[in-house]
Amino acid sequence: MKKVLSISTAIVVTSILAGAAVTNGESSKVKLTDIDTHWGKAAIENAVVKGYVDGFEDMSFRPDNQVTKAEFIKMIAVAIGLKNGDAGIGSWYAPYVQSMKDAGILWGTFSSSNMNEPIKRSEMAAVSVHAVDINSKATMLEATSMGLIQGKSNGDLDEEGVTTRAESVTIVERVLSKRKGQPLPVDQAAVAAAEIASTGTNMKSMVGLTPTDSLGKWFPIAQGVKVKFEKVIIIDPMKPDPNFNLIDLALKPPFVKLEDTYVIATQIRVLVDSTADKTGNFYTMQTIGLLDSEGTVRAVNKFPGLVKYDKPAEYIGWISNYHLKSPMATGKIAYAIYDTQIDLGIHK
Numbered sequence: 001m002k003k004v005l006s007i008s009t010a011i012v013v014t015s016i017l018a019g020a021a022v023t024n025g026e027s028s029k030v031k032l033t034d035i036d037t038h039w040g041k042a043a044i045e046n047a048v049v050k051g052y053v054d055g056f057e058d059m060s061f062r063p064d065n066q067v068t069k070a071e072f073i074k075m076i077a078v079a080i081g082l083k084n085g086d087a088g089i090g091s092w093y094a095p096y097v098q099s100m101k102d103a104g105i106l107w108g109t110f111s112s113s114n115m116n117e118p119i120k121r122s123e124m125a126a127v128s129v130h131a132v133d134i135n136s137k138a139t140m141l142e143a144t145s146m147g148l149i150q151g152k153s154n155g156d157l158d159e160e161g162v163t164t165r166a167e168s169v170t171i172v173e174r175v176l177s178k179r180k181g182q183p184l185p186v187d188q189a190a191v192a193a194a195e196i197a198s199t200g201t202n203m204k205s206m207v208g209l210t211p212t213d214s215l216g217k218w219f220p221i222a223q224g225v226k227v228k229f230e231k232v233i234i235i236d237p238m239k240p241d242p243n244f245n246l247i248d249l250a251l252k253p254p255f256v257k258l259e260d261t262y263v264i265a266t267q268i269r270v271l272v273d274s275t276a277d278k279t280g281n282f283y284t285m286q287t288i289g290l291l292d293s294e295g296t297v298r299a300v301n302k303f304p305g306l307v308k309y310d311k312p313a314e315y316i317g318w319i320s321n322y323h324l325k326s327p328m329a330t331g332k333i334a335y336a337i338y339d340t341q342i343d344l345g346i347h348k
Helices: 041-050 071-077 092-101 106-113 121-131 140-147 165-179 188-198 203-207
Strands: 004-009 219-224 224-233 261-272 281-285 303-306 313-324 332-337 341-347
Touching: 041 071, 071 092, 071 121, 071 165, 121 140, 121 165, 140 188, 165 313, 165 341, 188 203, 203 224, 203 303, 224 332
Parallel strands: 004 281
Antiparallel strands: 004 332, 219 224, 224 261, 261 313, 281 303, 332 341
């Protein structure tokens, strides 16, 4: 018994935002011995002039030293002008922590954790987002979308990585700009990476499609067999990012130009249990093409694979192919399983 999984897609292309940097006319008065050639020089000088961070007694700033949670919290609290509590109670940072808690910027276990530990980039992002919008969910996706956080390289978020003094003041400067309503440059690759981490897809930031609640859900396809579409990642071959390794260049049709295409990579998981028909199999056929307004596929490429039902097993893997960037008035990413169509991304 042979079964077919077919896939059809259509996408819409959107544009990217840009923003402006912050400067301070008094920064030339700052005399630090180790920042002249450092990438963070302007932000460091602004921060020292504004008074929310200082250099050391030897007139150094030590821009590449790690920053603790306490140090970053103090920077934010002072920079946004929070009134501190009793400085005579507890550790040196207690008044700053309390003022941030009172303002609703710190929450739960974060505000009671070891404040002398280096702050992670994910924690820095959460605090920064809350400092801009107290009603936010304090997610990395919000932080990247606001322009508060940018990727390390090619959009890599490095959420567990630590933060330097230079990076910290750069983030605080962005927080101050955002609180004034000023636009910030947005690292679109970082937004896409945060999107994938939180939603399983980057289709919103890449092509303007809205993911549906079908992404990540199980769907029965036969007795004892079910499938889940875990991730849908859209990749621009001309802009390598951390997902670039999902592209199989051997699959590129010879007549397709890389600059004219996206690659749509989909992660699929299939579970076969003991009740499945052991003589059956699951034959996949990837159909990726352009859909017109009537839903007719105009271009098709196939990528075969086979899953047998002869024993209980779990299968997971990626299927990918090239898709023209041609804009469309409407579009979606839809998977047809037998007679059922599952929409994973739609254009609103």
